[in-house]
Amino acid sequence: MANPKPENSKARTLTIDPVTRLEGHAKITLHLDDKGRVADARFHVTEFRGFEKFCDGRPLWEMPGITGRICGICPVSHLLASAKAGDEILAVAVPSAATKLRRLMNLGQIVQSHALSFFHLSAPDLLLGMDSEPASRNVFGLMAAEPELARGGIRLRQFGQEIIESLGGKKIHPCWAVPGGVRGQLVDAKRTAMQDRIPEALRTAREALALFQKLASKFEEEAAALGDFPSLFMGLVGEDGTWEHYDGTLRFVDATGSLVADGLDPRDYRSFIGEATESWSYLKFPYYRDHGYPDGMYRVGPLARLNLCERMGTPLADEAWQQFRDTAGGKPVTSSFYYHYARLVEMVGAIERIEILLDDPEILSDQIRSNAGVNRLRGVGVSEAPRGTLFHDYTVDEHGLIEKTNMIIATGQNNLAMNRTVLQAAQHYITGNTIPEGLLNRIEAGVRAFDPCLSCSTHAFGQMPLQVALYGPEGGKLDERTRD
């Protein structure tokens, strides 16, 4: 809506439909008071698929293959969480080579997903500008305007995807991790091919990091307006507080950096995470139980992981992490806009870790799968998806047929924070009668910073149209418009 019509002062509705450059279907409604100021804003997720129900009756062993289809962007996260839930049910020790291979694949996915988020989806805003021409404010526009940067980003994502392919045989929806281990070993030729690409990947990631650091000053207003507020942060950490993406225990910190809870066993997630439903969204609202709903708002994903870990564990990433934390004086970084920054730091760390894993001789082992029958009737699998912590929780019958499934997906856990971000952004940008397209794009960018994966969060497959509706003070919808 480049030129919204002048409205009467009393009430209006705006629609951004669809919210683009996101993964999923969503709408935004803005509720105005009689002075035309934003009183409330809501972020609606509009897809639903019902995985938790229709997986009932399937054999446990098929679950990684099925739940991987929840999301085409982070299938590996689901694959791993699902396989890990399966490990629990079989009650077997996964061979250490298999664990390393699974870690390797997850790191590959973090690289590809973060590259997608930064280069394909957000770089157009950052480099071409929030107010640039919408028709070309996309990856193709970036390819025309900044071909080298675009090419680098595409190749970085490709690097991540090829790690997944080298292990799982395909880039998207490999059915490779299975309860008890993994299905195929890594062959030396593929290891070498990956190793050969590491220097380039690392260079690209570091350049992107440097670029963001340079650009950051241009986006101070956005950094303050797009979701800068205190909240809890949750994520996995390793034993000594090191950044973690596959194993470990859960930690909650608050905006001051104080530990709220630590060493939580992911299997007990139900005791500290609750889920609320709102009538206006297919995406549920997880919250930290001790703080209640909606005060138990917490954020997950790159920003949270960097805020709650004590070190990255690899040299380049540690250095970048320190710089990142310094932007907030060593305290947690509270602006959601800095998810972008955190993502780039993680990408550097992930590539470093990939290098370490590939150098490990055990990575070529063929001892990669433990077989067993059903030895427990419930299993919870957890992994850090690019967007945050992911839980798969299965209950099976004695033979291994699924009886009950629950999944808590990364993006869902950011739902409260995304709503808060939309409200903050709207209140900041929407004043008066005319709303330039670029301002609406900033509201979208606020959501985009979270890199929400709505395919995942609603277990829905689909696009995410963002529709902004304005509601009057008495609650009735005043107007709705779709941007074009």
Next chain:
Amino acid sequence: MKKLRYQPDSLIEVLHSAQGLFGCLNNDLLLYVAHALKLPPSRVYGVATFYHFFTLEPRGRHTCTICMGTACYVKGAGALLAAVEQESGLKDGMSAEDGSLSLTTARCLGSCGLAPAVVYDGEVAGHQGPEDVLNKLKEWEADHGEE
């Protein structure tokens, strides 16, 4: 079975008799038949479920069978079925949970001259309208109430 000399090919006749004696064919009965005729259990089960006549579930106290043969259909048997289904909440082939009634349909009773025809507990009644059928159901219900 003795009469049929335990011939495996007498399976269908044996099932007819068994159902006649016991009302329905439960798994114990089928297994007994399988052993006696020296047939694999799955074959016996397969045959018992292939034919409409055999039922593995006990029938209700009363059975209402609506003929859905062509002659009855063109004369409004569909409306009879719909009326009973609506009144009783049962679908074709179902028995009421309280065991009071089974509703079935037949593929032509051969009583086309009486179309549409309904069989109430084995008694054929011809030229039935929806009201006749519903009255009969009410009658049964009242009988049961008195018992």
Next chain:
Amino acid sequence: MSTQDPAAAPAARRPRIATVWLAGCSGCHMSFLDLDEWLFELSKLADVVYSPVADVKEYPENVDAVLVEGAVANVDNLELIRKVRARTGAVIAFGDCAITGNVTALRNRFVTPEELLRHAYVEEADFQPQVPGDRPLVPELLPKVLPVHQVVKVDAFLHGCPPPPHEIRSLLETLLGTPGEGAAAKMGKEENGEPKT
């Protein structure tokens, strides 16, 4: 990507392609992005005028070909795919969800979507359990998830979960084989839409 005047003479007009995302996991789109550097070639051959990875909000008129990912699962999907059909020359069912319903259609074995919704939002909720029902903000689910061709006419089918990038490329190359003429002419298909140039 440069914007071309849609009213330009047919011979000069660059093919206009689009990608659409219904009820699918985005994996097909990811596979499209796995074309990697070939995307540079693509941008020389055609304009991508609408896509979830681009910012245009309203599906434009006179699109020559569209890749449709995902099945038709709710009223929003239905509305969009009808619009897409009316405004596009060649509609390509892109991936197994679009073609068969696939995993998205696994819910169809339940009698009504209500069963699933209750499970997800009532049984599995700790706070204010309720089925999201604010219409039209939260679109109503269709009773059954449908493949695209059971809702609108589809001109070609690209299989896979997701379709491998080289097959996407080969299809696009076939469609764009004679740049300037427009994919619709190449496909020889016109349906429901405005006459193609």
Next chain:
Amino acid sequence: MKVTTLKINGQLVSASPGATVLEAARENGVEIPTLCELEGISNVGACRLCLVEIAGSPRLQPACVTEAAEEMEVQTDTERLKRYRRMTLELLFAERNHVCPVCVANGHCELQNRARENGMDHVRFPYQHPDLPVDITHDRFGVDHNRCILCTRCVRVCDEVEGAHTWDLSGRGTQSIVITDLNQPWGEADTCTTCGKCVEACPTGAIFRKGSTVCEMEHRRDRIRFITDARKKQEWNP
């Protein structure tokens, strides 16, 4: 040895005496699609994919059970046959829940292969989406009725090769379902010898080794032929 001479798709070919049209075609490198047929067990002519046109016969004949005859003229691949085959496959796909991407037999499935080979790229009929059970009560194997095409290979191999007759069909028409013993859970079927022949015989992912994950189930159909050939030729009892 005397041979039968016939024409397949216009080519003069010879076949072993008593060979079926299908065998004659295979001996001469002509592919005729099949699903219910499996070398080593009897043929039932049920899937109708192998129907061929025979000059002078008003009806299409199933190649698997039609004996090749002298001077027979057979067409195996006319447009009409292709059309029927595609439609037959569409009917199968619409009948139950064949969700290939998440099937244990994905990539190793005869149904999927037939669809690909015969150009069945979409299903015009509404999917029926029945709600069918999965039985993994057996220690080593499982059966998923959602993927069953009722070809009865399991029934025949169990009866004819293993001799256990654990499997049979129950119900009829579209309600048909393969059963073990008295429609009991497979794990409770006394007659099952756990030989696994049904698993190897199954053309789809319906019968699988328990613990198979998506794409992982490969059937070793040659094992059945190995046994039946050896038995026929008395290879171990000279």
Next chain:
Amino acid sequence: MEKSELEAIADKERRARKPVCVSCCTAAGCLSANGGEVLEGLRAAVPADGADERIEVRAVGCMKLCSRGPLVRTQGPAGGTEKPPDEILYERVAPADTGALIRAAVNNVRAEHPAIDLSQPFFTRQKPIVLENCGRIEPERIESYIEANGYRALHLALREKAPAEVVKEITRSGLRGRGGAGFPAGVKWALVAKSPSERKYVVCNADEGDPGAFMDRSILESDPHRVLEGMAIAAYAVGASQGYIYIRGEYPLAINRLQSAIRTARRLGLLGGRIFDSPFDFNVDLRIGAGAFVCGEETALMASIEGKRGSPSPRPPYPAEHGLWGHSTLINNVETLANVAPILLHGADWFASVGTEKSKGTKVFALAGKIANTGLIEVPMGISLREIVEDIGGGIPGGRVKAVQTGGPSGGCIPAEHLDTPVDYESLASLGSIMGSGGMIVMDESNNMVDVARFFMEFCMDESCGKCIPCRAGTVQMHGLLKKICDGEATADDLALLENLCDMVKHTSLCGLGQTSPNPVLSTLRFFRHEYENLLVAEAIGT
């Protein structure tokens, strides 16, 4: 048993006849309309009047006009005080009416009770061969059949003809199978006769499954020995010594009568070993079906006789080569076998003189639907549909004929404009229908033809055995498409798809049930396409 003994039984029976005969129909149609109590009432009324010296009450078989039952016929001696008609057929007799009817019969007068006009075309236009004994003889008494010339044909065959001559006689008569397809009976017999199989079987197909058809049931209930005699002759001709009658479980009365007929025939030596002192042995067993339409198909029927699931097998091999338990088997249906004895008795030429060039003899139809006179009729082949519907059937009261459905679920609907079509195998086939086993349903303008097609498709879907894919899954989809059309949700594409599917199922199904299942759709599409098109919508609803 000698022929003389047969004659002696017949004589004795004739001598026992009394001047006044009151016959009560005890076929299933009338019994289900309280016919049993009427019979008891009649019997009870006789001694009360003290008239048992002059009057007898007989329990006979079907008197054909089923819709007006229970039927009671009185026959008095010619020349009473006030000459009554010889024969009066009272309709809708209630048990309370019986006393009055008996009194009237004894007194040779017409009772004050509605009677049926026997001079109406329903009776005069029929040509009874198969049904000649129906409603005349007492089905539960073999003596009654023997009196009506019963078992003379069997004697003739066994004692005076070689098996090959019997086959030749049947071939010459031009008799064609009455079960549906009309395959020449003589050819079938000759195939079995020629088979080197050491054991052979004769099977009587009494699995009359077409909805709307009850010819075979009426024959078996009314004249069971006729069928047994036909089977025995066939067995002699082809060299079989064991026969099976495969009868629907839905026909308990027919089963009873057959069982008692087999028992009494065996007792008299008309079945069993060395019949009529010839070397010929023949036994018949009943096999009771259990509700599966597909068992009317020969290979499925044989599977069912063997105690298996009634799934058909591909043909060839045909039953004549590879039948029951692998042996050569002759399968004929009830009506076909009921024609055998008269052909032998009266000769092939006599039989061939009835009917048309290619369709000899008569055909029994069960006339039903919206027509005035529903019931059983037997007419010469070649009679027009119009004569059957309008004259014999009496037309549709207050309505117009829209179509006539013949051949049941495998048949088709013939529209009113083709009513002048002669009833023979070829003419019906040329209209996309079939002779079938003899169900004939008349429909009026209120019947929607798409719904009728849907009804038949539902039947085929429910009755599909499930073995072959086109029939199992195809009928489901055809039914779905028909329902979609009926519900006004289908587009022209759906109709085109339906037609494609019909073509495919017709040509690829394994057995007759599947192959003919699209017929009701194809024939209604052919003549009533507009009814389909009127129900189509422009755009799919899509949900």
